Amino acid sequence: MKPYFRSAKSATIAALLQHEQLSRSELAEITGASAASITEVSQNLLEQGLLVEQPIPQLVKGRGRPSVHLRLQASHAYFIGISISETATPMVITDLQGHILARQPVPFCKTPVELVAAIRRSYPILLRDAGVPRSRVRGVGITVAGIVDSDLGVCRYSAALNWRDVPVSELIGKALKLPAWVDNDANAVAVGEKFFGRARDSLNFTSIVLGRTIGSAHYMHGMLYRGHDGGAGEIGHITIDPKGALCRCGRNGCLDTIAGGGALRAAAKACGLAVSGMRDLEEFAVQGNTDAARLLRTAGAALGSAVAYLVHINNPQCIFFTDMEGFENGVFRTATRQTIENSILPRFLGSTEILFSDAEPGFLPRSAASIAAFEYLTSL
Amino acid sequence: MKPYFRSAKSATIAALLQHEQLSRSELAEITGASAASITEVSQNLLEQGLLVEQPIPQLVKGRGRPSVHLRLQASHAYFIGISISETATPMVITDLQGHILARQPVPFCKTPVELVAAIRRSYPILLRDAGVPRSRVRGVGITVAGIVDSDLGVCRYSAALNWRDVPVSELIGKALKLPAWVDNDANAVAVGEKFFGRARDSLNFTSIVLGRTIGSAHYMHGMLYRGHDGGAGEIGHITIDPKGALCRCGRNGCLDTIAGGGALRAAAKACGLAVSGMRDLEEFAVQGNTDAARLLRTAGAALGSAVAYLVHINNPQCIFFTDMEGFENGVFRTATRQTIENSILPRFLGSTEILFSDAEPGFLPRSAASIAAFEYLTSL
DNA sequence: ACATTTTATTTACTAAGTAAAAAAAATAAA
DNA sequence: TTTATTTTTTTTACTTAGTAAATAAAATGT
Numbered sequence: 001m002k003p004y005f006r007s008a009k010s011a012t013i014a015a016l017l018q019h020e021q022l023s024r025s026e027l028a029e030i031t032g033a034s035a036a037s038i039t040e041v042s043q044n045l046l047e048q049g050l051l052v053e054q055p056i057p058q059l060v061k062g063r064g065r066p067s068v069h070l071r072l073q074a075s076h077a078y079f080i081g082i083s084i085s086e087t088a089t090p091m092v093i094t095d096l097q098g099h100i101l102a103r104q105p106v107p108f109c110k111t112p113v114e115l116v117a118a119i120r121r122s123y124p125i126l127l128r129d130a131g132v133p134r135s136r137v138r139g140v141g142i143t144v145a146g147i148v149d150s151d152l153g154v155c156r157y158s159a160a161l162n163w164r165d166v167p168v169s170e171l172i173g174k175a176l177k178l179p180a181w182v183d184n185d186a187n188a189v190a191v192g193e194k195f196f197g198r199a200r201d202s203l204n205f206t207s208i209v210l211g212r213t214i215g216s217a218h219y220m221h222g223m224l225y226r227g228h229d230g231g232a233g234e235i236g237h238i239t240i241d242p243k244g245a246l247c248r249c250g251r252n253g254c255l256d257t258i259a260g261g262g263a264l265r266a267a268a269k270a271c272g273l274a275v276s277g278m279r280d281l282e283e284f285a286v287q288g289n290t291d292a293a294r295l296l297r298t299a300g301a302a303l304g305s306a307v308a309y310l311v312h313i314n315n316p317q318c319i320f321f322t323d324m325e326g327f328e329n330g331v332f333r334t335a336t337r338q339t340i341e342n343s344i345l346p347r348f349l350g351s352t353e354i355l356f357s358d359a360e361p362g363f364l365p366r367s368a369a370s371i372a373a374f375e376y377l378t379s380l
Numbered sequence: 381m382k383p384y385f386r387s388a389k390s391a392t393i394a395a396l397l398q399h400e401q402l403s404r405s406e407l408a409e410i411t412g413a414s415a416a417s418i419t420e421v422s423q424n425l426l427e428q429g430l431l432v433e434q435p436i437p438q439l440v441k442g443r444g445r446p447s448v449h450l451r452l453q454a455s456h457a458y459f460i461g462i463s464i465s466e467t468a469t470p471m472v473i474t475d476l477q478g479h480i481l482a483r484q485p486v487p488f489c490k491t492p493v494e495l496v497a498a499i500r501r502s503y504p505i506l507l508r509d510a511g512v513p514r515s516r517v518r519g520v521g522i523t524v525a526g527i528v529d530s531d532l533g534v535c536r537y538s539a540a541l542n543w544r545d546v547p548v549s550e551l552i553g554k555a556l557k558l559p560a561w562v563d564n565d566a567n568a569v570a571v572g573e574k575f576f577g578r579a580r581d582s583l584n585f586t587s588i589v590l591g592r593t594i595g596s597a598h599y600m601h602g603m604l605y606r607g608h609d610g611g612a613g614e615i616g617h618i619t620i621d622p623k624g625a626l627c628r629c630g631r632n633g634c635l636d637t638i639a640g641g642g643a644l645r646a647a648a649k650a651c652g653l654a655v656s657g658m659r660d661l662e663e664f665a666v667q668g669n670t671d672a673a674r675l676l677r678t679a680g681a682a683l684g685s686a687v688a689y690l691v692h693i694n695n696p697q698c699i700f701f702t703d704m705e706g707f708e709n710g711v712f713r714t715a716t717r718q719t720i721e722n723s724i725l726p727r728f729l730g731s732t733e734i735l736f737s738d739a740e741p742g743f744l745p746r747s748a749a750s751i752a753a754f755e756y757l758t759s760l
Numbered sequence: 761a762c763a764t765t766t767t768a769t770t771t772a773c774t775a776a777g778t779a780a781a782a783a784a785a786a787t788a789a790a
Numbered sequence: 791t792t793t794a795t796t797t798t799t800t801t802t803a804c805t806t807a808g809t810a811a812a813t814a815a816a817a818t819g820t
């Protein structure tokens with residue numbers, strides 16, 4: 001919720017997350033704070049060990065006292081990220097800048113209590129593999145596939161996990177003896193993009209995750225926007241085709257039923273196409289299978305329509321897609337792009353960036369970790 | 381852009397805009413500031429004359445030192461509001477709390493320069509009618525039907541007025557010797573709802589204006605959200621029916637072509653129905669005219685779909701409709717409501733308030749004035 | 761050696777807030 | 791009628807986070 005640039009200190013940290021290394025005078029320029037203030041703040045942060053002076057000699061020589069570059073000491077703080085879903089529960093440890101140092105899958109568990117116990121057992125292994133002392137870990141971020149009350153740290157409901165009112169952050173925080181935060185996947189991904197990813201210098205953007213279902217989250221005014229009661233970004237249940245297939249939500253033709261990974265796999269199967277992921281379906285389409293091509297085109301067009309609505313409503317600077325299903329560059333993305341381009345005002349066409357990328361391994365738990373990183377950095 | 385509650389002073393003013401009158405201790409509670417801070421701030425504002433102590437005796441008697449209520453002195457500051465469109469240019473003067481003291485239509489003019497001259501001539505009449513001394517007027521807010529760069533105070537383009545790059549706020553500000561701000565209608569209406577209207581205690585809401593076309597604006601995190609380049613809220617050009625009628629924007633089936641007042645009047649005419657406003661069309665529908673009923677139902681359903689998209693994307697607390705076309709309670713509103721109810725997740729159904737209201741005379745220029753009020757109050 | 765230039769720090773100050781003690785203004789009880 | 795009690799408001803002394811302007815530091819150019 002809170003912007004991370006209210007004080008000179010936060011602004012300094014934010015600027016260094018964006019720019020890798022900066023001199024004090026550059027920091028003053030970027031943050032708008034006075035040079036005196038930057039001296040004060042950087043002294044403070046150098047003492048804490050969060051910043052280091054860059055001993056590398058100047059590249060550009062000239063008159064005047066040479067500037068000393070400052071950068072974040074990535075090893076000053078580490079964060080744990082856990083992404084809980086019905087299929088797997090990957091766990092990672094990252095540094096201050098979102099680099100993954102080690103990964104560790106948590107074995108499948110039926111109940112929250114068992115899962116927490118398994119997480120506790122996995123934690124020392126993760127620390128050992130990363131070579132990180134326990135004392136340097138500043139928090140754990142958790143994503144849960146479901147409806148989360150992030151203020152209270154409770155998973156209100158998860159159909160996938162069959163959870164109801166599970167106090168996730170309390171359980172895991174106590175188990176690992178760390179400050180803990182929970183959120184839903186989509187919000188975590190947006191925070192990750194803002195801090196560690198492609199959105200570092202965007203104030204207003206939307207991040208869309210293409211997985212079994214379709215989730216999204218918005219940054220507005222440089223802050224995560226959760227909506228009135230945490231429901232912002234629910235684009236999976238926008239009605240695209242009122243006469244379409246029945247959705248789990250009880251209505252027909254939701255975006256999820258047309259372009260969600262789960263629905264597409266089911267539809268492919270119904271067409272007699274054996275696919276394990278969208279890569280296979282795209283492959284069928286390339287080889288001339290009309291069913292595959294139709295499914296992918298329809299799905300892309302549906303997603304494109306929803307994004308076009310979103311662009312008209314919110315005018316974001318960028319839309320960042322994260323592809324967890326392996327569509328890669330193919331029929332689906334092309335249909336999505338084309339539909340967007342055909343459905344938005346010329347005014348928006350030039351000013352809205354649309355970016356796809358394939359989710360790398362550890363992407364979700366790394367996003368989870370970014371929540372903890374955000375909370376830690378803004379609390380300094 | 382900026383929230384209006386950053387300092388104890390702004391928070392005090394905001395609380396008093398919402399609650400009419402409050403004691404110092406209530407203010408401390410509401411704003412979260414310390415009692416000491418409230419003493420300091422209220423002293424300051426009392427000296428300036430913005431606040432007055434309420435001399436009315438306590439209603440609730442009890443032990444302890446009785447509290448003294450504070451309220452905003454509505455007559456401390458007045459604002460001018462002007463709403464510029466192709467059909468009329470109404471001008472009003474309001475007090476600090478958005479009450480309209482006088483209205484004055486500005487005669488039609490072809491060019492911006494002529495219009496500004498006419499505004500200058502109307503200004504003294506307005507002041508005289510309201511009985512307000514020039515010195516108490518703190519600013520002028522202007523809305524223009526078109527694309528506005530509110531930072532620079534320039535109307536970039538208005539098809540309706542045939543304007544391009546007109547420095548509206550500079551021209552009018554100089555003519556009236558007042559600080560001046562410009563924005564588009566939809567944004568002004570949202571600011572008006574937040575300060576003077578139905579949205580006083582909402583942080584996240586959308587305001588939708590039903591006029592010749594359909595415009596909207598959002599408050600998020602308690603601030604007006606303009607989008608990446610000022611285009612947020614352009615719901616009029618959401619594609620509802622890709623095979624629909626051609627829109628001015630070059631694409632087909634935009635919401636404006638189905639539910640905009642202009643389009644509906646044209647469609648009614650094409651059906652041989654002589655209507656001057658939507659009231660007439662609703663009347664035809666009530667009397668059993670199937671064309672009228674069909675037009676209104678289709679329009680309401682189209683608007684409802686767009687709102688449903690918006691609810692899923694942004695999860696606002698409220699949607700405030702302002703009806704400038706005279707639909708009143710009839711087929712159109714019913715269709716809108718029903719479509720929304722049928723198209724949003726149950727989760728949102730209970731938590732999203734949908735409110736319609738008829739625009740009262742002077743509504744648009746009063747909204748324009750609220751921009752000036754906002755800027756004045758946040759600058760204190 | 762000394763002037764010049766650019767970067768960083770120090771100094772002295774201000775603005776905006778807080779906690780805790782004190783004062784003010786009423787009612788309730790002895 | 792005092793005096794105690796209660797609640798609201800103000801005062802006092804202090805803290806935090808910032809700034810402008812003077813100064814120091816560290817290089818290059820003359």
